[in-house]
Amino acid sequence: MFSQAMQDYLKAIYKLQEQGGTVSTSALAEAMGVAAASATGMVKKLAGLKLVRHHPYQGVVLSKAGEKMALEVIRHHRLLELYLAEALGYSWDKVHEEAERLEHVISEEFEEKIFQALGRPTHDPHGDPIPAKDATLVVAEHDRLSDLEPGATGVIRQVSDSDAEMLRYLGIRGLVPDAAVEVLDKAPFNGPLTVKSGETSHVLGREVASHIRVEARATDDA
Amino acid sequence: MFSQAMQDYLKAIYKLQEQGGTVSTSALAEAMGVAAASATGMVKKLAGLKLVRHHPYQGVVLSKAGEKMALEVIRHHRLLELYLAEALGYSWDKVHEEAERLEHVISEEFEEKIFQALGRPTHDPHGDPIPAKDATLVVAEHDRLSDLEPGATGVIRQVSDSDAEMLRYLGIRGLVPDAAVEVLDKAPFNGPLTVKSGETSHVLGREVASHIRVEARATDDA
DNA sequence: AGATTTGTTTAGGCTGTCCTAAAATATCCG
DNA sequence: CGGATATTTTAGGACAGCCTAAACAAATCT
Ligand SMILES: [Mn+2]
Ligand SMILES: [Mn+2]
Ligand SMILES: [Mn+2]
Ligand SMILES: [Mn+2]
Numbered sequence: 001m002f003s004q005a006m007q008d009y010l011k012a013i014y015k016l017q018e019q020g021g022t023v024s025t026s027a028l029a030e031a032m033g034v035a036a037a038s039a040t041g042m043v044k045k046l047a048g049l050k051l052v053r054h055h056p057y058q059g060v061v062l063s064k065a066g067e068k069m070a071l072e073v074i075r076h077h078r079l080l081e082l083y084l085a086e087a088l089g090y091s092w093d094k095v096h097e098e099a100e101r102l103e104h105v106i107s108e109e110f111e112e113k114i115f116q117a118l119g120r121p122t123h124d125p126h127g128d129p130i131p132a133k134d135a136t137l138v139v140a141e142h143d144r145l146s147d148l149e150p151g152a153t154g155v156i157r158q159v160s161d162s163d164a165e166m167l168r169y170l171g172i173r174g175l176v177p178d179a180a181v182e183v184l185d186k187a188p189f190n191g192p193l194t195v196k197s198g199e200t201s202h203v204l205g206r207e208v209a210s211h212i213r214v215e216a217r218a219t220d221d222a
Numbered sequence: 223m224f225s226q227a228m229q230d231y232l233k234a235i236y237k238l239q240e241q242g243g244t245v246s247t248s249a250l251a252e253a254m255g256v257a258a259a260s261a262t263g264m265v266k267k268l269a270g271l272k273l274v275r276h277h278p279y280q281g282v283v284l285s286k287a288g289e290k291m292a293l294e295v296i297r298h299h300r301l302l303e304l305y306l307a308e309a310l311g312y313s314w315d316k317v318h319e320e321a322e323r324l325e326h327v328i329s330e331e332f333e334e335k336i337f338q339a340l341g342r343p344t345h346d347p348h349g350d351p352i353p354a355k356d357a358t359l360v361v362a363e364h365d366r367l368s369d370l371e372p373g374a375t376g377v378i379r380q381v382s383d384s385d386a387e388m389l390r391y392l393g394i395r396g397l398v399p400d401a402a403v404e405v406l407d408k409a410p411f412n413g414p415l416t417v418k419s420g421e422t423s424h425v426l427g428r429e430v431a432s433h434i435r436v437e438a439r440a441t442d443d444a
Numbered sequence: 445a446g447a448t449t450t451g452t453t454t455a456g457g458c459t460g461t462c463c464t465a466a467a468a469t470a471t472c473c474g
Numbered sequence: 475c476g477g478a479t480a481t482t483t484t485a486g487g488a489c490a491g492c493c494t495a496a497a498c499a500a501a502t503c504t
Contacts, residue, residue: 003490003491005490005491005492024451024452025451025452025453026450026451026452034491034492034493035492035493035494036451036452036453037452037453037454037455037492037493037494037495038491038492038493039452040452040453040454041453041454041491041492042491042492044453045490045491056452056453056499057451057452057453057498057499057500058452058500084332087309088332088335088336088339089335090331090335094331097329098328098329098331098332101327101328101329102324102327102328104327105323105324105326105327106320106323106324107319107320107323109312109316109320110306110310110320113310113311113312114310117310225460225461227460227461227462246481246482247481247482247483248480248481248482256461256462256463257462257463257464258481258482258483259462259463259464259465259482259483259484259485260461260462260463261482262482262483262484263461263462263483263484264461264462266483267460278469278482278483279468279469279470279481279482279483280470280482
């Protein structure tokens, strides 16, 4: 099988690729928290195994096989996150860390068992889609809450899971996937947004708002 | 923290110690599936960390700290085995392998969550006691089924979890912890035992019977 | 274009865990 | 007891994954 390190690199390449074509070694090194030279080394190894294509000094791209591996790991990760939240009562800001370690060691049987126990879910607690067993992933592009204009309404579909602190902040305020929101105000000069959710309204900085993806309802400015 | 390899060595030393005083490096190597030289190397490292005491050419013993570490890992292992069986519907012959990998990566929070979800259990699916959080272990010595004489009755308390094949064999026949058994016959020359459990009687070889621990009820030969 | 800055790769090392082969020690047995 | 045998340790290496420093290539600026 592939080592934990290799799995993590493939996952990181996948995520960087999502945000823009080929991936530079320095971006990869940054994401993995290692020196650039270490990333180059691993990339060469992965290229030898045909999991990525490496064009020296240009960047890396996952091969079909590499992408499949990456999605397999991501499937484990997201199923685990959901399982930890639903079955074990983890708060959604803690699931990521635990899933990060578990994703590499669970068997296919474990994966299948929790998949069934959860009722064949399609999204993790942060709204990210769970890749199917055949490494198929349905990506839905939603608007950043920070891009909506005052008056716009919609439903939160996804929240970036990169910052536990932020997740806690948003969780307390009920700003979680499936919550309905309405933009009341948007201050100029990159100022904060005032957002109503349920009966309460919240003032959110642009930065935070940009990490929330919303499915906008067509504004009826009748 | 301690590496996975170190944890596995400590656990192996613990189990070998249970069966008889100090542990030889070759026994340890055998248990770990590594060359004798590798075991010596790890023992020296563990000794440097005061987790074991090593008397060259004589053997190893766990220190108090080493025993604590070992029991911590064993607690993880047994809680996981029980959780996999109870919560995820694993068959009892498959839990060991999965727990073997998970035991090293779960957090203390995960441990606590499954401990509570299981209702603070005291024994794993094979009847082995689960060490308490403070690394306390209540060991109960029971008789081997193979040592009982015809007419003896009792309750199965523990089954060796070392052989998945055997667990499947016994599971099918209902010879699991808490099952009541009665020895009907014991053939001479290390021959098989005939054991009644429920309405059925089973013929078990000595080898298998020696892996089943029974709490004998006082025979009333009135 | 040529020079400088920035990003990437190569070279050489370190650590952890494993290996085989050789040396050291303990045990066993006549 | 003393030599043969079995066990254990030491020596020397491999491999994975990381590091820093130096060499190299690409992009950028003048
Ligand atoms: Mn899988
Ligand atoms: Mn997530
Ligand atoms: Mn623990
Ligand atoms: Mn067990």
